[in-house]
Amino acid sequence: MAITSVGEDAHRVDALLDLGKAERLADGVARLSGAQAESMMWACTSGSFVFGPDGARQQVDQVALAAGVPASSTSIAFVDALQYLGIHRVAVAASYPADVAAHFVTFLSASGAVVVAMGSHDIVTAAEVGLLTPDEVVEMVRAADHPDAEAVLVPDTAMHTLGIIDRLESAAGKPVLTANAVTVWKGLQLIGPVPRLPGLGTLFRTAR
Template sequence: MATVGILYPGHSAEDDFAVLESHAHPTLRLPVAITTVGEDAHRVDALLDLGRTERLTDGVARLGPTRPDSMMWACTSGSFVFGRDGARRQADDVAAAAGVPASSTSIAFVDALQYLGIRRVAVAASYPEEVAAHFVAFLSGDGVDVVSAGSHGIVTAAEVGRLEPGTVTAMVRAADHPEADAVLVPDTAMHTLGFIDELESAIGKPVLTANQVTVWKGLALIGSVPPIPGLGRLFGAAR
């Protein structure tokens, strides 16, 4: 049994993980602890507050009884706004509090791209342009070439959580670029785990979503990642 503890800010798409747990690999557990949110806003100052160590370590304590093998801070914007070094310190703080390996969604995106051997990407961001620019900078700092970035100006996670699959698919199609080898969808507030194969079929290339790479990285911290049908090329790319 592999148990990946999920630290999730507020309420928007946390049920994505429960749905995946119910039909995925029979030995996968994804317990979720909801971390506190000061203001639900895709704005840099609010996101820096969202990712404070105190908020995360409180969630770590509540996940303790589930005995996780690894732990993930399942928030892209609440990690990349701290920059590369800050995001790694954030993950180290969670690992120290939890006593198990830990990472975050932002770091998971970079590691998943490296695993797949992909360097040129397009970004389909739900965030306002200012916040999306921080994600692009985070990726670029690790050598990822962002050839196109779309921004949809959605301010709250609650609104993102209500997006329908057809809307998400349209966002991915609109963001795709001929020179991109994959499209990234960076918001954990967005439901995606139920239709990643459909997203990839829509554009004919890998699509990496926030909740998908969060689960993948949590499993990678433990050991080998099992193939899970329906989760795209990332979960079928055995090495």
């Protein structure tokens, strides 16, 4: 995962466009030049989807070219995970303000996904998101879910979800795809078959 610098920690479109600009990504790749990585992920959902599908693809193409290894991003990983699981209708449980979350909905819609419900929580900084308790995350997923949704997406990498994905899926009664889980999954998929891993939900139980 690329280690990038951060300007302003803010879930605002202008700050996110600055966060995901080419210079920051290039610097992150340079910092990992000795890591001997076999794949690289731009592990930021909002810092990629605000650029739109074409811009997000340009980001990962630039990272791949600079790193010399396959690359992707969290936003693209969400799209790929939905296609992998054959899921079309989703609900979104977003920590972001509504205007930022709307960019994620647009990004998903461009890939063919249908967003049937979206919950936003007006949390401005990633630092604040990182303070959410497991119970608060579970409630966020429950509140955003919709009977017509085949899965619930949780798009913030600052949210601590890897340890509670099975709990989230039990609460929703359906697959829950979180930013950190799809990032790990895609990073592994870029270099070969993804192993089945317990505790990481439907996506890793159906690995093939």
